[in-house]
Amino acid sequence: MAALTTTVADLSQQSVRDLNSALHQASSGTSWSVTHPDGAHNLAVGLTAALDVVIDGPAGYYCAGMNQRATVTVHGNVGPGVAENMMSGTVRVRGSASQSAGATAHGGLLVIEGNASARCGISMKGVDIVVGGNVGHMSAFMGQSGRLVVCGDAGDALGDSLYEARLYVQGKVKSLGADCVEKEMRDEHLAELAELLKSADRDDDPAGFRRYGSARELYHFKVDNSSSY
């Protein structure tokens, strides 16, 4: 249900503490507009209610960190750790993201319309991440669960030491990390990918993507694998 009014939080007039405190007390269904963010850190962190928060400009570190249920949209670029440890809800970045986007996130959807830097989806634990552009090196490092969709290219060592996260890349992969391998794209994967692209409002053809996952060769310590670590 659309909110009737939008509360404006002008960060040229109030502090990040004021903003987060107000958002923590806000009721589900309310809408918020954050103006003059000017790259401030820790914007809209620790939200628990189903709020609609629009940040009108660039944000710094950990924007929407540990989000639960809220929808946060950033009209600009974001610093490191956007939506880190998100549990649920949606975070959409209209620009590009610095490193460690969606780090350790357990759930929800993170959409980055531009590029994401290194370590996108590091230690991801169930989140879905859709990146419109490219991702940097070591993306999905130690990814435990969830899906990472890259519509552009992936940098070095994609999926290094991967556990059970599933990776889809449309463009080129510079190199795969230890224990990450290309896997067959079956019908269920095409269907899953189509759904993820749709949820991110993208019209890319799932058939143009490749799938990567864990070879599960490093799940147990074996002396013969020592050169892989």
Place this chain on the structure above:
Amino acid sequence: MEPVSHGLRESATFDRATIHAIQRAAETGIYDIRGWGAKRKVPHFDDVLFLGASMSRYPLEGYRERCDTDIVLGDRNATYPLRLKTPVTIAGMSFGALSAQAKEALGRGASEAGTSTTTGDGGMTPEERGQSKHLVYQYLPSRYGMNPDDLRKADAIEVVLGQGAKPGGGGMLLGQKITERVAAMRTLPRGIDQRSACRHPDWTGPDDLEIKIRELREITDWEKPVYVKIGATRTYYDVKLAVQAGADVVVLDGMQGGTAATQDVFIEHVGIPTLAALPQAVQALQELGVHRRVQLIVSGGIRGGADLAKAMALGADAVAIGTAALIALGDNHPKYDAEYRQLGSAAGYYDDYQDGRDPAGISTQDPSLSARLDPVEGGRRLANFIRVMTMEAQTIARACGKAHLQHLEPEDLVALTIEAAAMARVPLAGTNWVPGAGL
């Protein structure tokens, strides 16, 4: 007949444990992974002594005059700092490494004694939260089980950069301990050998950490103290950086600190002794003008009230116990000796916490073994031990004329060895010599 009676001589360089280690490596092709902490002898609190009062100092009556033990942790920024009855806290140990019963027993014992316990690399269990009056929630590189609901349930947050047993190393939990429940809490497949990261995934240095700490404060509305835990290495600089990053409490873990599973080579060869690190930390806090305002918790080989009193005299505000707490619960108890021997160990030597077959039911996820530990009885034993530690420290403090454990000071101490004198920065007993002072 014992070989020594034939005049045979054991090599000091290649002693029997060393020979065995070489043989084991040659046979298995993998390094030794074990629990416990450093077993080598290093300068420690045993190497310093108290100067009790006599003519020049006035003691307190042992059974009549008060010697207080209460402490406040994390009152620099938090709305709700921790107020503990004793400066003996329980160190972070994970559910996964320990059984749910052991975690519950730690919570029960700490609560009964009026102190805090700490989660570990594996999230917060309901048993632990439910039984812990003061629960510190660790924020680790792996972020296993990390969720904001638990963060808000915690009484304090401990950002872990390292631990004394393995500064610079990540965690490890071998497959035999990754049961369904442990796997689900960590979002991992059951039965795999789990590798925890050694670096945090979303920050890399002290400037980033400052922002990260502010994020944690923002998420929890500045209610909770934020600790920073470091393994003892370049302690002077690390403490300064931790304080600059905003730590309310610094937790310093020396090389004798325990672990549930780490390479033996790491445990024995990386990091510095607690005794060497503590004065460095205090110096850093004093130079920043925040000694006592940013509290210092010291761990790594704390075994009793004398260690507690000595740590506090050197400038700590509190200590944390891990290995000693497990021993209080029943670890290495002689009644399990026959079973330890079946595992190739013996009571007093058992350190295979990584193995998951702990007869005492502590470092295991096997339901038949963990059921051996009664959390109520274990908690009572731990509370007893903490009370004894506290009373022992009070005994020493009164003898030094101190009405609070925090009034103990370096001037109350002397060292037995030159090494300890240099590390603790107190005089060698019977002299005025502090090796290295003034350099």
